[in-house]
Amino acid sequence: MDTQTPSIKSTIITFGVILGSISVAFQLMLFFLDMHYKNDSTAGIVSLIIMIGVLLYSFISFKKQNEGFLSLSEALKIGIGVSLVSALIGIVYTQILVNFLDPDTMKKSLELSMDTMRVENPEMPQEALDTARSMQEKMSSPLIFSAVQIIFALFFGFIISLIGGLIVKKSRPE
Numbered sequence: 001m002d003t004q005t006p007s008i009k010s011t012i013i014t015f016g017v018i019l020g021s022i023s024v025a026f027q028l029m030l031f032f033l034d035m036h037y038k039n040d041s042t043a044g045i046v047s048l049i050i051m052i053g054v055l056l057y058s059f060i061s062f063k064k065q066n067e068g069f070l071s072l073s074e075a076l077k078i079g080i081g082v083s084l085v086s087a088l089i090g091i092v093y094t095q096i097l098v099n100f101l102d103p104d105t106m107k108k109s110l111e112l113s114m115d116t117m118r119v120e121n122p123e124m125p126q127e128a129l130d131t132a133r134s135m136q137e138k139m140s141s142p143l144i145f146s147a148v149q150i151i152f153a154l155f156f157g158f159i160i161s162l163i164g165g166l167i168v169k170k171s172r173p174e
Contacts, residue, residue: 008077015057015082018054019082023047026047031102051157055082058078062074071165071172075161079157079160079164079165086153
């Protein structure tokens with residue numbers, strides 16, 4: 001059992017860096033297309049597909065290294081670990097984006113969401129719009145935004161790992 005631990009750690013680090021790098025490349029593509037602040041659902045779906053693909057590939061890779069066996073607990077460890085490493089890389093990229101590449105990113109995102117809210121809810125009173133704006137400004141602080149990134153990455157990493165682990169797992173014979 002102890003001989004598998006380094007393999008799990010190396011799998012987590014390797015695939016976490018791979019997922020983080022692919023995610024940053026995708027986010028840079030959105031930045032160069034000036035779409036990085038628009039919170040487009042298509043970009044979110046593509047990011048989720050990338051995450052699913054890398055996590056499933058990490059399970060299959062570990063399974064090959066482990067004589068064709070993968071337990072659900074190993075899949076969960078790998079998936080959550082890969083998601084965490086990737087999220088940390090994403091946080092570093094986000095800080096570079098909002099501090100150097102485009103310091104107005106949060107402001108642009110806030111204005112876009114407020115405009116969307118006004119268009120979708122024209123009867124909404126100004127007081128409610130002001131409340132929504134103040135809440136969004138609080139949520140866009142670097143510490144809270146980073147915490148939200150980690151929470152979402154771990155949540156989706158757990159769900160994908162649970163489903164993917166159930167699909168890919170193969171228990172050792174007793």
